[in-house]
Amino acid sequence: MYSVVPMQVCAYKDGEVIIDTAAGTLGRYDPRPVQPDSLFPVFSATKGITAGMIHWLVDNGILKLDENVASIWPDFGSNGKEHTKVFHVLNHTTGLHNAMGDVIKENPLVMCDWAESLKHIARATPETEPGSEQKYHYLSFGWICGGVIEHASGKRFQEILEEAIVHPLNIEGELYIGIPPGVESRLATLTIDTEDLEGISKYASMHGEAASLNSTDVLSMVSNIPVTFNMLPVRRAIIPAANGHCSARALARYYAALAAAGNIPPPHTGSDPPLGSHPHIPKFLSENDTKKLKGRKNATAATEDSEHSRDRSSRRKGYRAISTHDHDIDDKRKHRTVGGQMFTNPRIHDAFMGVGEYYGDMVIQNGKFGLGFRRFPSGRLASFGHSGIGGSTGFCDVENQFAMAITVNKMSFGGVTRKIVQLVCSELQIPVPEEFSISGDRGPDTQFNLGRTSAPTTA
Template sequence: MHTGTVPDNPAQRRVEEVLAELTGSGVEVGVQVAAWRDGELVVDAWAGTADVAEGRPMGPETLVPAWSTGKGVAAALVAVLVDQGVLAYDVPVARYWPRFGVAGKERITLGQVLGHMAGLPQLPADVTPERLLDLPAMADWIAGQRPRWEPGSAFGYHAWTYGVLLAEILRRATGRTCDQLLREELAGPLGIGDELLFHVPEHLASRVATCYDGGWAARLERMPPGAPFFDCVPRGVLPVAELGNRDDFRRTALPANGVMTARGVARLYAVLACGGELEGVRQLSAATLKETTTGWASGVDRMMGTTCTMGGGFVIGDSGAKPVRPAGGFGHSGSGGSTAFADPAHRFSFALVKNRMTVPGLDARLASEIRTALGIASD
């Protein structure tokens, strides 16, 4: 259940044991877990099934829809482009995209979009998957909207619009699409060009796991009808298994989401956990990394109603009842229980992706199990 490159250590053995138990009992369908410590891959485990009907097993290279875990990948990509001088956090979006600079949005910066502070979380109430996935038209619709609050004064989760806005900004600023940029500037140089994606190209379609519902859809449906959440995630585009299995959804490069392997995204966060450098190759300057992973805003999220701290596209620390990220850690989680994060204090990174969409909990459990086995304090 692990490659020859992974040491036979207590953390690896413990994760293998837990995954075998969970997939064997049917609590999970397919799961991948990976972790790095001090520049070395210390856990690389997988178990279960990628597609039940086909009898296709979950393997280390199976691509798993990890939903908003992709927002952290997008944040890392932007950081690389900022480091290169191609983008700047404090530049108004309208400089890249003139049509955007109307209706009170003239001074909204790229950093405010990344930090969910732009005041533009809303989608049309009657939005359909087809309309959401028409990214040029959706971007044009957002460009005509007035911010819900004074940009920069508060933050609220831009669940889908984060991806629509970033895709358009990146295209206009660079002349390349977000998926091209990801492959050419970040995933490719890290050797994970086929393991870290904003969309699924045709030649990789057979490697993608099928999503299954494990109670996640019911949890979303139980939210109060008037909850602000439904302004940023209308019922027609809820992040549930049915949407994740659509071919058109998988083919659309929308950097609010990601399709990935645990091994791939854990490698990305290992770079970030080690100050921007891994295996002797520097991907990002320490200064830019520090800037984007410093808390830019803290308080109550206007759309989710939860308390958190946001950086430049990363959630900093964890204020949840069952914390996944340690204090000083940063990353992003996705619908249905996937997550990835870096803990720079211990030069540690962790990733979990899975195809049965459940209420989160396994992520915190396994991150804690691995940290304990490695002797890392859970401060």
């Protein structure tokens, strides 16, 4: 029996939307169809967003890549971390790859406490000398970046997310790191592709990982991931390495802008409701508001027309978005984003990938990561992005001005994602990035890293 894998797929070519589609249902026990504005948990694809926030602060002169983290975040400068640089954080070379691992084992929900997590990171001791080895920081990457972002800017993490990415790209309501109340009706629910677990076990055995694990162990370990990340307190938590919730069209638009060195693409078209039409932080009606609404049955036709499309879509999916539009704000946003620029650095691509005369010295040579992004060779180093455990991904190809995002809620070994990327690249006659090629090396999240005992297995 053929079954549709729930997903969204969106792609840009030369700044224009060429694919924007959705399929399947929101969950095993949620038969509502996936919509273009449905919110998927994308795990470590979140890291690419968090990295973009760091680069945005650097581009705005608020911090420097070669600055000591301790000079930005004084509490961090202890236990051998005094000389850890910002570029060490982005390149996964701080030596804190297992930080918080033991704490989370004892109490997984501690990662929902933002302040407590930052305290643990500030007190942590590196396992390797900063800058000496590149070891994937599954969860600690996000908290270290988050501490740097907040201490450098003097603002809350989510304020910078909105200022640097959400508002300029006009993707309000479709990209979060820690969801607000009011968007629950659009959430996709995670499940596991149990048929794929056999492939996971075989892969782990081939690489000498998890040799002592039998199929029951693997099933138990992997099944715990959706159980944990489907919990509402976890979804609402700020976990900048693993807890992004977004639509594929929002993530693809982000990478389309990165592919163009920060040039913001034209307004997204082709799917309903329009991207950016949701209030980013939903408002709730008070009793007085309800009474006022009852008295507005004869509202002007102009107001009804402006809200008709979004209200109709919302009612069809079983929820109602409350308008918070301020037309003056909308006009300013439109003026700022059409033809706008997220970055001014002419070498921003070198910064993302950790290449070139200046940025090349900040990364481990021939490492899988640049400065916050996974490097995807495709003949030559021109592609970068980040994938998450289970198959969601976002990436771009600078040379071909191509960007793509895929979101899935049926977690698998990444095979479906690979096939889609291969198909689209084949049709466009552009190289397939190494991570998605038939023989390419799978990224650390796709491998599930089952052999680790001290590091978290979720990312």
